[in-house]
Amino acid sequence: MAAGNLPRSRIAPRKWAALTALFAALCVAPFLLSNFSVFQLTLVLAYAIVLLGLNMLTGYNGQISLGHGAFYAIGAYVAAILMDHYGVPYWLTLPAAAAVCLVAGFLFGLPALRLEGPYLALATFALAVALPQLLKHKALQPWTGGVEGITLVKPDAPFGLPLNADRWLYFFSLAVAIGMFFLGRNLLRGRIGRAMVAIRDNPIAAEAMGIDIALYKSLTFGVSAMFTGVGGALGAIAVQFVAPDSFNVFLSIAFLVGVVVGGLATVQGAVYGALFIQFVPNIADRISKAAPWAIYGIMVILFMYLAPGGVASFIHRISERWRRRT
Amino acid sequence: MDTFLAQFLAGLATGGIYASLALALVMIHQATRLVNFAQGELAMFSTYIAWSLVQAGIPYWVAFGLTLLISFAAGIAIDRLLLRPVRGSPALPMVVVFIGLLVILNSVAGWIYTYTVRPFPSPFPSEPLFGQHYISSHDLGAIGVTLAMLAAIYAFFRFTPLGLAMRAAAQNPESARLVGIRVGWMRALGWGLACAIGAAAGMMVAPIVFLDPNMMSGVLLYAFAAALIGGIDDPFGAVFGGFFVGVLENLLGAYVIGQELKLTVALVVIVAVLVVKPSGLFGRTLARRV
Amino acid sequence: MSEPQLLRVEGLHAGYGATQVLHGVDFEVAPRSVTALLGANGAGKTTTLRAVCGMVKTRGTIEFAGRRIDGCATEDIARLGIAHVPDGRGTFVDLTTEENLRLGGITRGGKRALAGDLERMYGYFPRLEERRTQQAGTLSGGEQQMLAIARGLMLRPRLLLLDEPSFGLAPKVVAGIFEILRAINRDEGVAILLVEQNAAMALELADHAYLVETGRIAMRGEAARLRNDEAVRRSYLGY
Numbered sequence: 008m009a010a011g012n013l014p015r016s017r018i019a020p021r022k023w024a025a026l027t028a029l030f031a032a033l034c035v036a037p038f039l040l041s042n043f044s045v046f047q048l049t050l051v052l053a054y055a056i057v058l059l060g061l062n063m064l065t066g067y068n069g070q071i072s073l074g075h076g077a078f079y080a081i082g083a084y085v086a087a088i089l090m091d092h093y094g095v096p097y098w099l100t101l102p103a104a105a106a107v108c109l110v111a112g113f114l115f116g117l118p119a120l121r122l123e124g125p126y127l128a129l130a131t132f133a134l135a136v137a138l139p140q141l142l143k144h145k146a147l148q149p150w151t152g153g154v155e156g157i158t159l160v161k162p163d164a165p166f167g168l169p170l171n172a173d174r175w176l177y178f179f180s181l182a183v184a185i186g187m188f189f190l191g192r193n194l195l196r197g198r199i200g201r202a203m204v205a206i207r208d209n210p211i212a213a214e215a216m217g218i219d220i221a222l223y224k225s226l227t228f229g230v231s232a233m234f235t236g237v238g239g240a241l242g243a244i245a246v247q248f249v250a251p252d253s254f255n256v257f258l259s260i261a262f263l264v265g266v267v268v269g270g271l272a273t274v275q276g277a278v279y280g281a282l283f284i285q286f287v288p289n290i291a292d293r294i295s296k297a298a299p300w301a302i303y304g305i306m307v308i309l310f311m312y313l314a315p316g317g318v319a320s321f322i323h324r325i326s327e328r329w330r331r332r333t
Numbered sequence: 334m335d336t337f338l339a340q341f342l343a344g345l346a347t348g349g350i351y352a353s354l355a356l357a358l359v360m361i362h363q364a365t366r367l368v369n370f371a372q373g374e375l376a377m378f379s380t381y382i383a384w385s386l387v388q389a390g391i392p393y394w395v396a397f398g399l400t401l402l403i404s405f406a407a408g409i410a411i412d413r414l415l416l417r418p419v420r421g422s423p424a425l426p427m428v429v430v431f432i433g434l435l436v437i438l439n440s441v442a443g444w445i446y447t448y449t450v451r452p453f454p455s456p457f458p459s460e461p462l463f464g465q466h467y468i469s470s471h472d473l474g475a476i477g478v479t480l481a482m483l484a485a486i487y488a489f490f491r492f493t494p495l496g497l498a499m500r501a502a503a504q505n506p507e508s509a510r511l512v513g514i515r516v517g518w519m520r521a522l523g524w525g526l527a528c529a530i531g532a533a534a535g536m537m538v539a540p541i542v543f544l545d546p547n548m549m550s551g552v553l554l555y556a557f558a559a560a561l562i563g564g565i566d567d568p569f570g571a572v573f574g575g576f577f578v579g580v581l582e583n584l585l586g587a588y589v590i591g592q593e594l595k596l597t598v599a600l601v602v603i604v605a606v607l608v609v610k611p612s613g614l615f616g617r618t619l620a621r622r623v
Numbered sequence: 624m625s626e627p628q629l630l631r632v633e634g635l636h637a638g639y640g641a642t643q644v645l646h647g648v649d650f651e652v653a654p655r656s657v658t659a660l661l662g663a664n665g666a667g668k669t670t671t672l673r674a675v676c677g678m679v680k681t682r683g684t685i686e687f688a689g690r691r692i693d694g695c696a697t698e699d700i701a702r703l704g705i706a707h708v709p710d711g712r713g714t715f716v717d718l719t720t721e722e723n724l725r726l727g728g729i730t731r732g733g734k735r736a737l738a739g740d741l742e743r744m745y746g747y748f749p750r751l752e753e754r755r756t757q758q759a760g761t762l763s764g765g766e767q768q769m770l771a772i773a774r775g776l777m778l779r780p781r782l783l784l785l786d787e788p789s790f791g792l793a794p795k796v797v798a799g800i801f802e803i804l805r806a807i808n809r810d811e812g813v814a815i816l817l818v819e820q821n822a823a824m825a826l827e828l829a830d831h832a833y834l835v836e837t838g839r840i841a842m843r844g845e846a847a848r849l850r851n852d853e854a855v856r857r858s859y860l861g862y
Contacts, residue, residue, distance in 0.1 A: 122607055125424050130603060130604050144593050300439060301441055307433040498726070500718065504718070507678075508709070508714070512730065513701035514698060
């Protein structure tokens with residue numbers, strides 16, 4: 008399986024330049040676009056955080072998850088319940104969602120330790136299919152609002168800053184995303200990242216080298232879930248609504264598609280994948296309501312056959328060729 | 334006592350459907366070590382084809398037979414065209430390809446037939462047989478069709494040379510080649526049979542749950558639970574597991590947890606079996622090669 | 624005018640991925656003869672048999688009854704009349720003894736011919752008839768070896784490839800099996816290519832023999848001559 012390399016220790020000056028230009032563009036963009044487009048970009052940021060989390064688990068650590076929609080849902084519901092029932096300020100819900108999902112992911116990762124490839128995929132698939140029904144259950148209704156879900160109010164910019172709610176949320180999400188990406192990159196760059204990859208590529212050798220497989224695999228699950236939960240919380244705030252049927256198995260599938268298309272085991276793949284899963288349905292929707300998923304399916308199969316490294320490796324190859332030419 | 338018997342029998346009816354789908358899953362896993370996530374959508378798509386045939390005026394049992402043949406051919410095509418190039422790939426690409434297939438089938442069905450929920454005809458009378466109130470005629474018929482199909486499959490594998498060749502190819506592909514068996518085609522045949530079985534399961538369950546592109550996701554989950562309980566490589570176990578899960582689901586749903594948590598039960602069963610006894614009740618523990 | 628060789632191998636290179644095992648092997652098997660491939664562990668004897676059956680990637684020429692079979696699929700080579708009894712027996716452990724035998728003849732049609740062949744196999748190996756409905760995995764080592772040979776013979780092959788038939792078996796059992804092999808070669812005219820570490824027994828049975836050392840043929844000739852050769856006696860026969 009083709010996979011990206013672990014992030015290199017130092018970012019080349021050329022890359023710093025590119026990133027700074029990107030950052031500048033991202034800061035200017037919301038003032039040039041409609042509110043709706045800004046909202047869409049906010050969702051892209053949320054998804055990028057999710058996909059970074061999923062990529063850690065599946066790309067770098069080799070544990071296949073078809074159930075990350077569940078952790079997204081947990082993050083979303085934590086945010087919604089805290090805001091709606093307890094009046095917690097929106098920005099505080101993110102660390103709460105992170106904490107809950109870290110624990111939830113770790114706990115799920117423990118029994119999942121013994122499961123390999125397709126069987127882990129099966130267990131997480133079962134989680135994703137069963138979750139909406141669980142969320143609608145009567146016993147949880149006073150919290151989750153049952154089928155109708157919970158509606159939220161978008162927060163206003165603080166300190167009377169001259170930004171409308173959409174733009175403020177966008178910058179907030181951008182800050183969170185940058186923070187999460189740095190966190191993720193540092194995690195992957197160090198011992199933890201190397202241990203993850205070692206476990207993915209040859210678990211028996213890794214264990215022989217003294218890596219505590221059980222600990223690392225469960226930790227990876229937890230951290231991965233944590234990232235996804237933060238993305239879920241952001242997404243809930245942006246969409247201003249959580250309901251059980253938004254978190255069905257197809258959400259989990261969309262995440263997996265995003266990670267594969269974006270580029271497994273790459274940090275930038277999370278961004279490409281997020282763009283893919285946010286904007287492809289919009290374009291495809293105009294053809295037919297069913298078309299987005301057909302496109303997902305076809306793209307993911309094509310990518311798996313022809314470009315297993317995803318968009319990230321494709322862009323990498325092009326930029327290499329460009330660099331060699333100049 | 335009355336309702337208990339009724340619930341039990343209804344559980345057997347759905348159990349037969351789970352058993353069939355579980356058998357399809359086991360057949361493919363035995364031959365290829367692959368978990369066929371797309372089995373439910375394949376069955377769903379076949380059921381839509383049957384629906385189209387019936388809508389076109391073709392008598393039910395003729396449409397039933399035609400759908401079995403079409404599904405059989407489609408299964409062979411999927412194996413030869415879609416799966417051959419990635420055979421031997423590690424787990425992730427295979428899972429992704431199956432998920433892709435699942436998603437394509439679901440969306441194409443939604444595209445062609447829309448997401449409107451439709452009724453699906455049952456070939457069995459609507460009044461219960463003999464005026465009893467324990468089991469509907471369709472449920473009884475579904476059990477009958479399921480058992481007949483399973484018996485036919487059993488006879489095929491046990492008593493015919495082709496069935497023997499397929500069993501050999503699944504258990505020991507290298508030795509099978511040494512006696513001249515074309516292992517690739519045996520696998521494709523396995524796929525064809527699995528899809529035909531799935532189609533029958535879909536046509537039996539559609540009158541109960543109504544026809545829509547998402548009708549099989551719950552059923553697939555139960556079928557996975559059933560296959561795992563019986564041992565993912567054991568066809569008999571799969572059949573037993575199917576009936577067991579069907580009855581359990583119904584009884585739990587009626588008496589213990591209510592109708593709204595049934596899928597969660599399936600989830601718990603799946604995770605529990607995978608973690609505690611992955612080889613299932615009947616399966617052998619598989620050793621891992623270093 | 625002598626008969627053309629049944630199996631002719633020339634310049635055979637073969638290996639597993641990056642590891643090359645055979646570095647240009649040449650040998651022949653005459654029709655109805657018994658040919659032995661001798662050599663130490665790891666010399667490449669098993670790889671040679673697997674190469675003939677298309678189970679490994681090869682370079683070079685492999686000709687069976689005048690027709691090129693290098694590059695063909697294993698199952699097609701089997702259908703041409705080469706039966707391979709692999710090392711480890713290759714038994715279908717979950718199937719019964721009789722099912723294993725039936726599988727040997729599965730590519731040949733004709734129920735009556737198959738039934739006749741089954742009887743013939745039980746004639747050679749009465750122990751198998753006693754255990755015909757028993758699960759093959761529960762047979763003893765010697766019985767599984769007999770089963771593997773019988774399964775190969777059900778194909779009605781012109782050439783029988785045997786990989787280490789004596790492995791893990793008591794000498795008396797091995798002697799019995801070799802007796803039957805001699806009878807089969809004599810009565811049915813099946814050519815045998817025998818890979819064996821037990822050089823003494825192999826040279827008793829064989830007409831011709833080849834010595835394989837690190838992927839090449841080090842010595843060739845009539846079995847009787849090799850049996851009396853100084854070097855062979857010291858290295859492989861132990862005296």
